[in-house]
Amino acid sequence: MTESTRSRERRLAETFVALTDTLVADFDVADLFHDLAGACVELLEVTAAGLMLVDVSGRLRVMSSSSERSRLLELMEIQNDEGPCLDCHREGAPVLVADLATQRARWPSFTDEAIRVGFRAVYALPMRLRSDTIGALNLFHREPGSITEATLRIGQALADVATIAILQQRAVDAREELSQQLQTALNSRVIIEQAKGVLAERQQTDMSTAFNLLRGHARSTNQQLSEVARAVVTGELGADQLRASQRPNTTPTG
Amino acid sequence: MLDGWPAGVSDRGGAGSSLLGRICAACVRSVPVTGAAVSLMTGAGHRATVHASDGVVAQLADLDSELGEGPTLDAFRGRQSVLVPDLGDLGAGAGARWPAFAPAAQAAGARALFAFPLQLGAAELGVLLLYCDRAATLDAAQHARALRLAGAAFLALLDLLSGSATTSGDGDLNGHRMGENGAFSRAEVYQAAGMVMAHLGVSIEEATVRLHGYAFANGRPLIDVARDIVGRTLRLDDDNDEQQSGMEERP
Numbered sequence: 001m002t003e004s005t006r007s008r009e010r011r012l013a014e015t016f017v018a019l020t021d022t023l024v025a026d027f028d029v030a031d032l033f034h035d036l037a038g039a040c041v042e043l044l045e046v047t048a049a050g051l052m053l054v055d056v057s058g059r060l061r062v063m064s065s066s067s068e069r070s071r072l073l074e075l076m077e078i079q080n081d082e083g084p085c086l087d088c089h090r091e092g093a094p095v096l097v098a099d100l101a102t103q104r105a106r107w108p109s110f111t112d113e114a115i116r117v118g119f120r121a122v123y124a125l126p127m128r129l130r131s132d133t134i135g136a137l138n139l140f141h142r143e144p145g146s147i148t149e150a151t152l153r154i155g156q157a158l159a160d161v162a163t164i165a166i167l168q169q170r171a172v173d174a175r176e177e178l179s180q181q182l183q184t185a186l187n188s189r190v191i192i193e194q195a196k197g198v199l200a201e202r203q204q205t206d207m208s209t210a211f212n213l214l215r216g217h218a219r220s221t222n223q224q225l226s227e228v229a230r231a232v233v234t235g236e237l238g239a240d241q242l243r244a245s246q247r248p249n250t251t252p253t254g
Numbered sequence: 255m256l257d258g259w260p261a262g263v264s265d266r267g268g269a270g271s272s273l274l275g276r277i278c279a280a281c282v283r284s285v286p287v288t289g290a291a292v293s294l295m296t297g298a299g300h301r302a303t304v305h306a307s308d309g310v311v312a313q314l315a316d317l318d319s320e321l322g323e324g325p326t327l328d329a330f331r332g333r334q335s336v337l338v339p340d341l342g343d344l345g346a347g348a349g350a351r352w353p354a355f356a357p358a359a360q361a362a363g364a365r366a367l368f369a370f371p372l373q374l375g376a377a378e379l380g381v382l383l384l385y386c387d388r389a390a391t392l393d394a395a396q397h398a399r400a401l402r403l404a405g406a407a408f409l410a411l412l413d414l415l416s417g418s419a420t421t422s423g424d425g426d427l428n429g430h431r432m433g434e435n436g437a438f439s440r441a442e443v444y445q446a447a448g449m450v451m452a453h454l455g456v457s458i459e460e461a462t463v464r465l466h467g468y469a470f471a472n473g474r475p476l477i478d479v480a481r482d483i484v485g486r487t488l489r490l491d492d493d494n495d496e497q498q499s500g501m502e503e504r505p
Contacts, residue, residue: 197448
């Protein structure tokens with residue numbers, strides 16, 4: 001076993017322990033989805049990752065993305081109603097594309113755009129719950145190549161964690177219908193975007209700094225990210241209060 | 255929260271409210287329920303019924319504000335669906351929760367009630383209230399249909415408030431608004447609403463209405479306006495906005 005394999009396995013174990021802890025404790029689903037996209041990039045050694053959830057109209061919506069490039073590509077896919085992530089969701093099965101250059105006939109506009117922004121391989125894994133497919137985990141890689149069986153299994157496990165998180169959100173009643181649970185998750189993401197806008201304007205900063213302010217405050221005060229975001233948007237929490245309680249060394253993600 | 259304009263909104267004949275009429279009719283037909291109403295709510299507790307499919311549901315929607323309790327208020331304040339399969343369950347269920355409302359609603363002719371907040375993120379405009387004249391539960395498919403129609407009602411209410419309701423009144427539930435819905439699912443649109451809120455010092459509801467009204471009044475796609483705001487090449491000012499969104503004096 002090589003050193004890099006060992007270190008990857010250690011990181012993998014640490015990530016799953018952290019995710020399990022999160023699911024047991026009081027967690028925020030939008031925050032967790034954000035972390036999951038980042039964890040996929042690190043653990044699965046892909047270039048970018050994103051998670052999509054289906055809304056009440058049956059349309060996929062982007063819930064989190066590890067990069068702006070992959071977010072825009074996913075949005076374009078939804079807009080054009082064509083691409084591997086949509087097929088994965090429709091079929092409820094993985095869609096693995098080792099080389100996008102061979103798939104022009106299947107998804108012409110998606111393929112061109114993906115290659116243009118620098119992705120050559122796409123692996124879309126379903127978020128499945130009983131008979132429903134509620135979303136997809138999308139992995140993008142800059143080099144063409146097949147995904148290994150081991151990576152695929154880990155990716156699917158991470159997609160399953162995301163599915164479980166939807167059912168375990170604190171904000172929803174366990175007896176609620178799935179459509180309601182999905183809507184609550186999607187809505188918490190909207191609240192966070194609204195709060196980012198409020199803070200970006202008040203502090204004259206960019207969206208990713210605004211996100212870090214929100215997240216720093218949530219972590220240091222032990223609150224859920226979407227609760228903090230809601231307090232910012234309703235005006236209960238002023239931008240000055242937020243800055244004061246921010247930890248000095250917040251991880252720069254967003 | 256919204257303040258100051260609900261009075262002018264209950265134009266029952268207007269284009270936006272006729273779209274709401276069609277949404278209520280769709281609830282009755284496809285959820286299905288006996289009746290449906292859409293109320294506009296404000297943080298101050300002001301409420302206006304913008305459309306009611308029958309007299310019973312109009313009365314039910316009024317009861318909440320008269321009595322200061324009930325499913326419409328609970329859905330609005332709690333920001334989540336309130337499902338009451340049987341109002342007759344007076345002892346432990348609805349009766350304990352709403353001692354005044356539950357018997358009054360039954361007397362009015364309701365047996366089951368379902369209230370859905372009309373919200374987008376933290377912006378909450380009102381409530382969709384459904385009732386049945388007999389005890390009833392919503393199964394998964396019915397619940398999803400109700401949520402979908404609540405989403406359409408939110409957009410119709412937004413049209414009405416921002417002065418961008420289609421004048422022909424033939425807005426298609428799935429076509430006209432849903433095209434924009436694609437834009438609605440973009441992060442920039444929510445971020446822009448937050449920026450407008452902070453810049454103008456208004457509520458998120460009002461900021462959402464102004465953003466939407468500005469895009470409509472200027473004939474520009476919502477997503478383009480949102481991107482300009484986020485990119486700081488466009489700021490909605492009090493002047494141009496009020497003039498162009500027609501919020502103060504709706505045509």
